[in-house]
Amino acid sequence: MSARPYVIDEMISAKAIAARIEELCREIQEEFQGTDKLVVVGLLRGSFVFIADLVRELDLPIEVDFLEASSYGDGMESSREVRILKDLRGAIEGRDVLVVEDIVDTGHTLNHVTGLLKSRQPARLKSIALLDKPSRREVDFKASWTGFEIPDEFVVGYGIDFAQRNRNLPFIGSVRFTDA
Ligand SMILES: O=P(O)(O)OC[C@H]1O[C@H](OP(=O)(O)OP(=O)(O)O)[C@H](O)[C@@H]1O
Ligand code: HPA
C-alpha cells in the first residue's frame, strides 16, 4: 500500500478500451491469418486483464502462455533490472509469438523480454502494448501494436498497479497525490 494519500482520475474508459481492442484484433488477425502455430504470451502480472479481453476478441487458433517479469516492485520508478520470475511453460522455437504487455514506459521490460524470446528462435515475434508513454523511453523500443499513447502520468487499472493495488479497476486512471 502507498504511504501517501491519492485519488485516481479516469483517463481511458472501459468502453474506449473495448473499442480499441476490436480495432487491434482486426489488424492482428490480418498479420497472423492462416497460421496454426500462434502462441499469445502474456507478461504477468500487468497484462492479465488485457490478454483476457484480447484473446476473446481474436478469431484465430491460438495457444496462451505466460511469463512473469518484474522491474518496479512497489514503487513508481523502474529498477532498470528486469527479473524473470516465471518462464514460459512451452518452447517457442519455430512458433509465431505475440507478446502482450500492459504498458511500455522506459521500455526496459519489453526490450529485455523480446530479446530473450528472440534468442529462442521463434518463426515470428510481434508485440502489443495497451499503453505507451513515449516521453519516458530510456531504451529504443516500439511495440508492433499500441492501444493508446499516453502522457507522462503514473497510471493504474485494467491490470496495472500502484504498489500492487488497483489492478481490478475496469478503466485506466492516473494517480494524483492529495497531500502535495
Ligand atoms: O517499460 P518499463 O519501464 O519497463 O515499464 C513497464 C513494465 O512495468 C510494469 O511491470 P512491473 O515491473 O510493475 O510488474 P507487474 O507487471 O507485475 O506489475 C508494467 O506491467 C510493465 O511490465
Ligand atoms: O504508469 C505506470 N503505472 C504502473 N506501473 C507502471 N510501470 C511502468 N509504468 C507504470
Ligand SMILES: [Mg+2]
Ligand atoms: Mg509488468
